[in-house]
Amino acid sequence: MQLTETSSRNKQQNFVSQTVLHHTMEERPVGEAVISNRRLEQDPVKWRLSPSVFMKWALKTSMWLIFVTWIAMFFLYPSKSMEGMFQKLFHATGRTFFGILGAVFLTFSAPILIIAFLAMIYLAAFPREYHEKKKPDFLRFRLRTFPVLINGPLGIVSAAELIGMFMFTAYIIWAFSAYTIQNHRSISKMTLPSKEKSYLMIERSGRRLGSIGLSCLGFLFLPIARGSILLRLIDVPMEHATKYHIWLGHVVMAIFTLHGLCYVVVWSLQGRLLHQIIRWKSNGFSYLPGVISLLTGLLMWVTSLPPVRKKYFELFYYTHQLYAIFIIFLALHVGDSIFSVAAGGIFLYLLDRFLRFCQSRKTVDIVSATILPCGTVELVLSKPRNLSYNALSFIFIRVRELSWLQWHPFSVSSSPLEGRRHLSILIKVLGEWTGKLRENITKASEQPQKDFPYQSHPRITTSVEGPYGHESEYYLTYENLILVAGGIGISPFLAILKDILYRLRENKPCVPKKVLVIWAVKKYEDLSLLSMLDAKSICPSFHDKLHLEIQTYVTQESEPVLEDGKLCESVGCSSFPMTNGSSMSSLVGTGNNIWSGVYFISSTIGFIICLGLMEAFYITPFHVTRWWFKGLLFIICMIASVFLFGGFVVILWHYWERKVLSREKYMNGDDKSRSTQYNEPKKQLVACQPNLASSSSTQYGYRPDFQEIFNSVSERWGKADIGVIVCGPRNLRSSVAAECRSRTMVGNQTIFHFNCHSFDL
Incomplete structure (x- = not known):
């Protein structure tokens, strides 16, 4: 047997x-x-x-x-x-x-x-x-940053990705052909x-x-x-x-x-x-x-x-x-x-x-929530000091009051040098889920706890996965940067600009010396997002170390509705008390x-x-x-x-993470007094068009002409490696990728390295 x-x-x-x-x-x-x-x-x-x-x-x-x-x-x-x-x-x-x-x-x-x-x-x-x-x-010249295919069904495909696809396809054809020949020989006998x-x-x-x-x-x-x-x-x-x-x-x-x-x-x-x-x-x-x-x-x-x-x-x-x-x-x-x-x-x-x-089981406190004049929501989330990320990271967030199953990705809009215990995200109201989120925040701001001491304070229970993103801060490797954004796509670029400014202030390694921001929005009120970046308070002398130029394009308006420089009030700022001091977990990302x-x-x-x-x-x-x-x-x-x-x-x-957090709280004193600066309800006056850049301009009624913009950059910046990062709709990404490809193929002295930062599902 x-x-x-x-x-x-x-x-x-x-x-x-x-x-x-x-x-x-x-x-x-x-x-x-x-x-x-x-x-x-x-x-x-x-x-x-x-x-x-x-x-x-x-x-x-x-x-x-x-x-x-x-x-x-x-x-x-x-x-x-x-x-x-x-x-x-x-x-x-x-x-x-x-x-x-x-x-x-x-x-x-x-x-x-x-x-x-x-x-x-x-x-x-x-x-x-x-x-x-x-x-x-x-x-x-980098294969990873050279776009080859742009408007096809596969989206934007770099040279490195195309080589990988060819080798992968060749392998499948080779394997199937070899086995077909073997099968034919054996069956014929x-x-x-x-x-x-x-x-x-x-x-x-x-x-x-x-x-x-x-x-x-x-x-x-x-x-x-x-x-x-x-x-x-x-x-x-x-x-x-x-x-x-x-x-x-x-x-x-x-x-x-x-x-x-x-x-x-x-x-x-x-x-x-x-x-x-x-x-x-x-x-x-x-x-x-x-x-x-x-x-x-x-x-x-x-x-x-x-x-x-x-x-x-x-x-x-x-x-x-x-x-x-x-x-x-x-x-x-x-x-x-x-x-x-x-x-x-x-x-x-x-x-x-x-x-x-395991990470998503933990409830994360919202330090503050603000509704900007353009309707965009800013959430500031609590995080531990040992959780690291870079300016191009993003997180997945779930709000239990809205859905127990839906997770939505958002780019981080804060620099890791901005705060050790919090990070912020910007959420544009585009659908049902984001609309309900803004509605809940509005209700919370209208019923502050001090006015209704015997009523339960409106809360938003969040869970977070991440942060995810690049392992290296590749945007810091370019001396010349072009940041192209469409709408809420400005969010990760605000984080990049903050990161550069904080590095300049703290005398940390920072290669970028010239930064051009190209931002296309539909309405003039969307420009209020620039108020999230207070360059002078971060680094008062940044003009001496960084040439920052911002070109904004308002596509659906022929003239400004508000006068340049007019102050706009943040309509809806609410704070959520940190009852248990729960911050993001560092299990993943x-x-x-x-x-x-x-x-x-x-x-x-x-x-x-x-x-x-x-x-x-x-x-x-x-x-x-x-x-x-x-x-x-x-x-x-x-x-x-x-x-x-x-x-x-x-x-x-x-358990180790909890011990580390407890030790930090003990060394830094009472957590409630330390977080008062975030928890007090407040209203701020922000400028819709702050004086951030060495040279800023706003155009109305048309979209950016990338051929003209890149021509001007090539003439002014001369022979250089220029990092181009795009975050926005697919048409915007395709237009920029096509311009980068055409200029690199003709053998110009200026090489534009195309990088995309967009999450599509």
Whole structure:
């Protein structure tokens, strides 16, 4: 009986090892970020003798080697000449305790986890802090900031992204072509009728498509892990990575759809469609779970298409939560060994999702809320001192009085140097949710607690996720900056300007010397947002160090409704008492790197322990061989490791955070007296057109002419690298990107580096 079980297990391992295929990832600038070396200004001898520099170099080299080996395996696996080598690898590692599952996981999922582990060490040991560097003597052309495709269905695509897309597409074509040739050769040798050979060819092609789709699935979840250590390593913010998730989602679902259609066509021609669809096999692929997974994926795919997503956003959002069903039934369909192909990326997403869940449970106090003359709402939120962010960060916010499920992203409008215990956001009233928020704030301002001491004070209960954003402050690396905003898109640029002014005041490293702000608004009253920036109070002598020019365009008015310089009253300023001093949690986003590393290591080790215990005390003793059931057990181990092992670390992390906050309160005195400056209701007089810039102008009745503006900048600023950052509607981004592309392609002495800061869903 033991010999029979051993023989059966060997056959299963052979079948799985032949079925499991290579995986690939979208060629994003990971390698570029992993191997990118910063300019070292130390003496070469000192550099060679420095242990820290050697450790930094060793970590980068290790991550690079793992990444290159990983990608090479993806491309080599479809090759017939390499098939024998991979078979030997699977059989050699398949004799270990974890069997073929461990072999496949170690080959295809472990590398991404190892890179993530090394990235934890790298960012913890060498945090990215901005240091002013010597200006290079040559202009720098960057693939990441050169837009190539602009008005196509993919939006604005940089040269680096286009190269990655070409390599990713080439891999899929190469893999499918190689497998098609192999299938044709093997089937042509069979003595079967031509019709049966055609059926078999279609069925095997469908199997190969499913394997290629599974390989892509492992990378589908990496871009939407908002606080992912991998995104921080390559300095790609989540708002940019979201479009990679969208591209990968279309590719994955297209491949899986073709995979399912191949089987449907064959089964229909053979007259056994219904019988096969409802079939749930013990060993091998279970078709019914695959059908459920595919239908769930198709529902998410259809509701995510732009016409549906933009018109019925809540439908898109809620159906996208079905990803759990999609993943679980996929594991039931293919079993644990084949599912482990995509397990690495999914596991990293689960780690991030659990942290986000824990962070969002905490109630965050609103220090103050103000309604500006243009109707925009400013919220000032409490945060701990150890929570770091940069001026281009954004947060997700939920207001329980409005909805328990809706989360909305907003750019941070304050500088990290502005206040250690708070950050602010600007919210433009554009829809039902933002309209209700402004209405609640208005009611709160009309019923102050001192006038109604025996009534409950109106409150707004908020939860926050983030902050997220760039790991580095790249806007500080340009001596010349052009900030182009449309409407509320000025919010992150107010944070940038504040950050620059605070750095100038405190004599911190700050490269920007010339800043041009181009801002297009619909109404003149929208210009009151500039009142959020009081440059002279921040740095009275900023004119000596910074040439700031602001060009505003009022597109829907031919003349000013209010006279320039007329004071406008902030109509609705309300304060919310800090009853418990609850501030934002630092579990995700730019949280503590040490605790993040412990959380990751603990969960990963816990995952291995759970798999080992399951194998030793259940699968082997009870002779569990059903593929679908082992796939379910694999998913349970993933979830249990995150909740149990990772959850224990989160509890300790939260306890440590509370101790740090308590110590800070004790050292700084009573928190209530310290926060009085934010909690007292007040009304301010703000100028609608403050004198901020060295040269300011306001144009009425037309939009900015970027060709004329860029011509003027090129003539005045001469040969220079100019960073262009855009935040606004899609048409605005496309116009600026087209101008940057045209000027860089003609070989001008001035290079415009295009950067986009817009979050679209």
